[in-house]
Amino acid sequence: MMRAGSQxxxxxxxxxxxxxxxxxxxxxxxxxxxxxxxxxxxxxxxPIDSIHETKEEHAPGSNGVHIRESVIGALAExxxxxxxxxxxxxxxxxxxxxxxxxxxxxxxRNALWWLLHFIQVLVLSIIVILLLxxxxxxxxxxxxxxxGDYTKMExxxxxxxRSYLKPIDSNFTDYNVLLDAHMHTTYxxxxxxPKQAIDYAIANGYNAVIVTDHQxxxxxxxxxxxxxxxxxxxxxxxxxxxxxCCRIHMxxxxxxxxxxxxxxxxxxxxxxxxxxxxxxxxxxVIVNHIPWSNATMLPWNDARLPNNPSxxxxxxxxxxxxxxxxxxTFDLRSYQFVQENSDRLVGLTGSDMHYPGSSYAWTTIxxxxxxxxxxxxxxxxxxxxxxxxxxxxxxxxxxxxxxxYFKYAPWGLIGDYFYGYADRYTGQYSFQSTFCQNEVLDTHxxxxxxxxxxxxxxxxxxxxxxxxxxxxxxxxxHAIHGCIARRRAR
Numbered sequence: 085m086m087r088a089g090s091q092x093x094x095x096x097x098x099x100x101x102x103x104x105x106x107x108x109x110x111x112x113x114x115x116x117x118x119x120x121x122x123x124x125x126x127x128x129x130x131p132i133d134s135i136h137e138t139k140e141e142h143a144p145g146s147n148g149v150h151i152r153e154s155v156i157g158a159l160a161e162x163x164x165x166x167x168x169x170x171x172x173x174x175x176x177x178x179x180x181x182x183x184x185x186x187x188x189x190x191x192x193r194n195a196l197w198w199l200l201h202f203i204q205v206l207v208l209s210i211i212v213i214l215l216l217x218x219x220x221x222x223x224x225x226x227x228x229x230x231x232g233d234y235t236k237m238e239x240x241x242x243x244x245x246r247s248y249l250k251p252i253d254s255n256f257t258d259y260n261v262l263l264d265a266h267m268h269t270t271y272x273x274x275x276x277x278p279k280q281a282i283d284y285a286i287a288n289g290y291n292a293v294i295v296t297d298h299q300x301x302x303x304x305x306x307x308x309x310x311x312x313x314x315x316x317x318x319x320x321x322x323x324x325x326x327x328x329c330c331r332i333h334m335x336x337x338x339x340x341x342x343x344x345x346x347x348x349x350x351x352x353x354x355x356x357x358x359x360x361x362x363x364x365x366x367x368x369v370i371v372n373h374i375p376w377s378n379a380t381m382l383p384w385n386d387a388r389l390p391n392n393p394s395x396x397x398x399x400x401x402x403x404x405x406x407x408x409x410x411x412x413t414f415d416l417r418s419y420q421f422v423q424e425n426s427d428r429l430v431g432l433t434g435s436d437m438h439y440p441g442s443s444y445a446w447t448t449i450x451x452x453x454x455x456x457x458x459x460x461x462x463x464x465x466x467x468x469x470x471x472x473x474x475x476x477x478x479x480x481x482x483x484x485x486x487x488x489y490f491k492y493a494p495w496g497l498i499g500d501y502f503y504g505y506a507d508r509y510t511g512q513y514s515f516q517s518t519f520c521q522n523e524v525l526d527t528h529x530x531x532x533x534x535x536x537x538x539x540x541x542x543x544x545x546x547x548x549x550x551x552x553x554x555x556x557x558x559x560x561x562h563a564i565h566g567c568i569a570r571r572r573a574r
Contacts, residue, residue, distance in 0.1 A: 224499025232483025266434020271303030330520035405430035442476025
């Protein structure tokens with residue numbers, strides 16, 4: 085429309101054009117009105133809309149000629165900003181041309197605003213991340229409850245290992261005791277109460293157990309009281325504890341009083357004193373899970389229990405036997421060592437139950453009766469064998485979820501995520517408020533660098549998407565307003 089109008093205007097003869105121009109200029113000066121200034125300085129979407137706006141806004145008393153000439157003068161002035169006076173290609177421009185120095189100033193101002201805005205968003209993101217670390221990591225370390233609610237578990241089945249297993253010693257066919265010589269309760273690091281531990285043992289085919297909580301006989305005494313009251317015809321409980329330090333784990337069985345724990349790294353003499361003290365109390369000393377104790381731990385490249393005494397040393401110190409099966413691990417070397425020293429050593433098996441799961445081994449004993457004293461006598465006389473099921477028993481039962489776990493798990497998972505940026509090795513717990521190895525923290529600088537880079541990229545992408553959709557929204561609003569204005573104009 086502008087171009088067509090310009091051609092009509094230019095079609096007049098030169099003298100008429102010059103005279104009209106002077107007349108228009110004269111009228112433009114003499115008829116200048118504030119509304120004309122607003123027209124000349126506003127952004128024009130189309131000449132028709134601008135003229136409509138001017139007609140609506142002219143001052144009372146002015147006539148249509150004045151308005152038309154003012155609008156044409158303003159549009160002509162705007163049109164001069166383009167070479168040839170033809171306006172921007174395809175239609176009217178959005179205002180007068182901006183000088184180069186103002187464009188540079190505007191660009192610098194906009195670039196500075198974007199930079200400060202980006203820095204602000206980045207700083208806020210870092211603050212949020214630090215707050216997540218400050219809360220998530222401590223919760224991950226100490227605050228997340230167990231996923232399972234083990235307090236509600238019940239064991240209502242009965243496994244009979246006799247029906248499908250034979251003792252490893254083919255000559256040991258007569259037995260009346262199926263013993264689990266190593267299990268834990270909530271009195272140390274087990275998840276089952278003494279009551280539940282007894283019910284679990286009965287369900288898995290045991291009729292005798294030795295409860296050996298870390299550093300205390302209290303759990304075994306509680307289990308014994310429960311069994312004698314509720315299951316005296318089904319199971320026998322022998323009291324004991326697991327002596328736990330950074331050099332060795334030993335079951336002290338047949339004792340009713342806890343043995344004081346020596347330092348995390350006891351000397352050879354201190355270990356001998358513990359063994360002698362148990363014997364003085366009428367108990368027996370069984371060395372536990374040597375393969376587990378001697379397993380290599382990284383990054384220290386040393387045994388889980390450093391300076392673990394050798395089997396020969398332990399025999400010399402007077403231990404009574406070795407655990408030849410722990411959970412589903414058959415310690416062949418200890419079994420052979422017991423066989424080679426059968427006049428001095430006994431072999432026992434233990435589930436080492438902390439969490440309820442499959443049972444793999446049962447120590448077989450043919451006792452005069454199923455009292456604790458009769459069973460201990462057979463162990464002292466080294467008359468034992470065992471059943472072994474490497475696949476483990478069925479059925480298994482999964483604990484229902486702990487509702488408190490869901491409450492705190494999100495924070496714990498956030499802590500676990502940030503722990504992924506470093507490898508933290510604490511080592512084996514001594515059960516004496518210390519660890520058996522020095523803590524090692526290995527941070528991953530490259531991973532942290534990539535995290536920062538992806539954070540910056542994510543912020544940029546989100547900013548672009550935000551402004552893009554904001555522009556689309558404004559475009560839609562503008563179109564709606566235009567439709568409404570056109571409908572009103574009709």
